[in-house]
Structures are given as structure tokens and as C-alpha cells.
Amino acid sequence: MISVEGLTKYYDDHKALDNISFEIEEGHVYGFLGPNGAGKSTLMNIMTGCLSATEGRVLIGGYDIFEEPNKAKKLIGYLPEQPPFI
Numbered sequence: 001m002i003s004v005e006g007l008t009k010y011y012d013d014h015k016a017l018d019n020i021s022f023e024i025e026e027g028h029v030y031g032f033l034g035p036n037g038a039g040k041s042t043l044m045n046i047m048t049g050c051l052s053a054t055e056g057r058v059l060i061g062g063y064d065i066f067e068e069p070n071k072a073k074k075l076i077g078y079l080p081e082q083p084p085f086i
Ligand SMILES: Nc1ncnc2c1ncn2[C@@H]1O[C@H](COP(=O)(O)OP(=O)(O)OP(=O)(O)O)[C@@H](O)[C@H]1O
Pocket: 011, 014, 015, 016, 034, 035, 036, 037, 038, 039, 040, 041, 042, 043
């Protein structure tokens, strides 16, 4: 299961994500739809541990992506638009 709880992201004083919460059950397939600049890439990069959040948390299979990144990332396959070096 993927659990996103109250994610907010600021780039300096620009709010890119505003208190995003949702859950995705195991075995389900979802896609993000939204206009340019809606925050899709920001959200995906935070969910996969490639970018820090200002507030909120993400659980991947019960593991917090920020607190236990190695365990959480073992459950993720992610091909970002621009590969981060972390
Ligand atoms: N590194 C950054 N520094 C400052 N602002 C950023 C940065 N990355 C994204 N933003 C801003 O945050 C908001 C969300 O951008 P994001 O790239 O997450 O949207 P997106 O939905 O992926 O857009 P697109 O459909 O164009 O890929 C936009 O207003 C964007 O200008």
C-alpha cells in the first residue's frame, strides 16, 4: 500500500503542493492527470524519496520514505524525467 499524508511542498515561497493525501491499495494502478505545473513531478519525486517535502509523510508498504528510505525504495521502481544523484 502507498499512503500519502498531508504533503505540502514549497519551493522558496512558491507552494507547489498543498496538503495532498491519498492511499493506493496493493494491486491497483493509478495515474496522475493535471495541467503543466500542477505538481505531478514534484509529488512523484517526493513519493520516491528523490525530493524532500516541506510537510507530510509518505509510507511505501508501511515504510516511511524519509525515515526508512532503503526499505521503502526496495519496493519502488521509478524512472524520473531527470535522474537525481542522491
Ligand atoms: N526546482 C524547482 N524550483 C522552483 N519551482 C519549481 C521547481 N520545480 C517545479 N517548480 C514549480 O512547482 C510547480 C509544480 O511543478 P511540477 O514540475 O511538479 O508540475 P508538473 O505537474 O510535473 O508539470 P508538467 O506537466 O509541466 O511536467 C510549478 O509551479 C513549477 O513551476
